[in-house]
Amino acid sequence: MSVIDRLTDEFARLPGIGSKTALRLVHHLMKGSTEDTRRLSRALVDVAEKIRPCAVCGNFSEHERCEICTNPRRDGTTLCVVEEAYEVGAIERTGQYRGLFHVLGGRLSPLDGVGPDELNVAGLLRRIAGSEGEIQEVIVATNASVEGEATSVYLEQEIRPLGPRVTRLARGIPVGSDLEYVDGTTIAQALAGRREM
Amino acid sequence: MSVIDRLTDEFARLPGIGSKTALRLVHHLMKGSTEDTRRLSRALVDVAEKIRPCAVCGNFSEHERCEICTNPRRDGTTLCVVEEAYEVGAIERTGQYRGLFHVLGGRLSPLDGVGPDELNVAGLLRRIAGSEGEIQEVIVATNASVEGEATSVYLEQEIRPLGPRVTRLARGIPVGSDLEYVDGTTIAQALAGRREM
Numbered sequence: 001m002s003v004i005d006r007l008t009d010e011f012a013r014l015p016g017i018g019s020k021t022a023l024r025l026v027h028h029l030m031k032g033s034t035e036d037t038r039r040l041s042r043a044l045v046d047v048a049e050k051i052r053p054c055a056v057c058g059n060f061s062e063h064e065r066c067e068i069c070t071n072p073r074r075d076g077t078t079l080c081v082v083e084e085a086y087e088v089g090a091i092e093r094t095g096q097y098r099g100l101f102h103v104l105g106g107r108l109s110p111l112d113g114v115g116p117d118e119l120n121v122a123g124l125l126r127r128i129a130g131s132e133g134e135i136q137e138v139i140v141a142t143n144a145s146v147e148g149e150a151t152s153v154y155l156e157q158e159i160r161p162l163g164p165r166v167t168r169l170a171r172g173i174p175v176g177s178d179l180e181y182v183d184g185t186t187i188a189q190a191l192a193g194r195r196e197m
Numbered sequence: 198m199s200v201i202d203r204l205t206d207e208f209a210r211l212p213g214i215g216s217k218t219a220l221r222l223v224h225h226l227m228k229g230s231t232e233d234t235r236r237l238s239r240a241l242v243d244v245a246e247k248i249r250p251c252a253v254c255g256n257f258s259e260h261e262r263c264e265i266c267t268n269p270r271r272d273g274t275t276l277c278v279v280e281e282a283y284e285v286g287a288i289e290r291t292g293q294y295r296g297l298f299h300v301l302g303g304r305l306s307p308l309d310g311v312g313p314d315e316l317n318v319a320g321l322l323r324r325i326a327g328s329e330g331e332i333q334e335v336i337v338a339t340n341a342s343v344e345g346e347a348t349s350v351y352l353e354q355e356i357r358p359l360g361p362r363v364t365r366l367a368r369g370i371p372v373g374s375d376l377e378y379v380d381g382t383t384i385a386q387a388l389a390g391r392r393e394m
Contacts, residue, residue: 041241048234
């Protein structure tokens with residue numbers, strides 16, 4: 001297999017990149033300077049070598065403990081539980097959250113053989129129990145899918161006996177959307193969760 | 198800058214990949230095995246180190262002369278001239294062409310400062326003259342754009358005095374399309390080029 005075909009195949013393994021796009025990328029790189037291609041290659045090796053899960057929260061990290069866990073200005077009384085590490089960024093970008101995170105590494109999905117043991121649940125419960133009351137609130141920010149909801153219900157049952165409040169993200173109308181195009185279940189939840197103006 | 202941000206930036210430089218897609222690719226790689234990431238990195242280095250233009254035709258090649266130029270079963274009497282090396286693949290995939298290629302490396306575009314000296318035109322003319330009559334037909338397969346057409350007219354004037362027939366790809370209705378949606382210029386050219394059934 002030629003080096004061109006091999007690189008095309010590697011690109012085509014990436015999500016959202018088909019064989020035509022992969023070929024276009026390869027041609028773009030071959031037309032450009034070899035230094036650009038080498039830089040991309042080095043950036044990949046760096047990520048492969050340096051990124052690992054944070055020993056505390058499971059977020060991607062260049063160090064044993066991630067930047068959020070080691071930041072003394074973060075609020076250690078609140079823990080936000082997300083399914084995947086890339087969801088940490090979605091919450092961080094709001095600039096509205098100053099607490100810590102915990103990454104489950106997925107959601108409960110019995111049909112796919114994913115139970116609590118396949119997720120970072122034991123670590124979460126140990127972390128809460130080990131904080132000896134410092135963690136006062138756990139925000140369960142699993143996705144608003146059926147499996148995400150099931151996971152949040154399970155976590156709530158496990159966490160509440162340990163002491164902290166257990167909350168979840170509000171369900172409601174997404175900002176900027178027309179009521180006409182919002183599905184009925186969302187409107188029903190927005191009605192149930194209505195607030196004083 | 199973190200290694201994650203650097204890889205995201207490198208991906209986002211590629212054509213058709215915005216910053217969100219780049220981030221998704223990085224997360225995909227971080228979630229997967231580091232071996233996958235290393236393999237992509239190695240494939241990139243291989244391309245950067247091994248791919249160069251074929252000394253004869255200008256196509257991408259792992260060797261001094263490309264696989265097409267060194268293949269004794271190719272028909273050396275016919276030369277197909279394309280603008281870019283990646284267009285060689287488009288013609289090869291038809292399986293209908295057994296001749297050789299010549300890559301110009303672009304098209305004439307005076308407004309962008311691209312004249313014959315910026316393209317591989319002198320090499321083409323030397324190659325035809327040096328073949329001492331072996332090259333009997335030159336198919337000018339530049340794109341059907343204004344600049345591609347201008348390039349083909351220029352090449353025709355330069356090549357014809359050297360002896361070979363100069364042809365170009367037929368213009369006409371693309372296979373599978375409805376007449377209703379084909380532009381008028383294409384239909385006009387298809388009419389002018391109509392053939393006995």
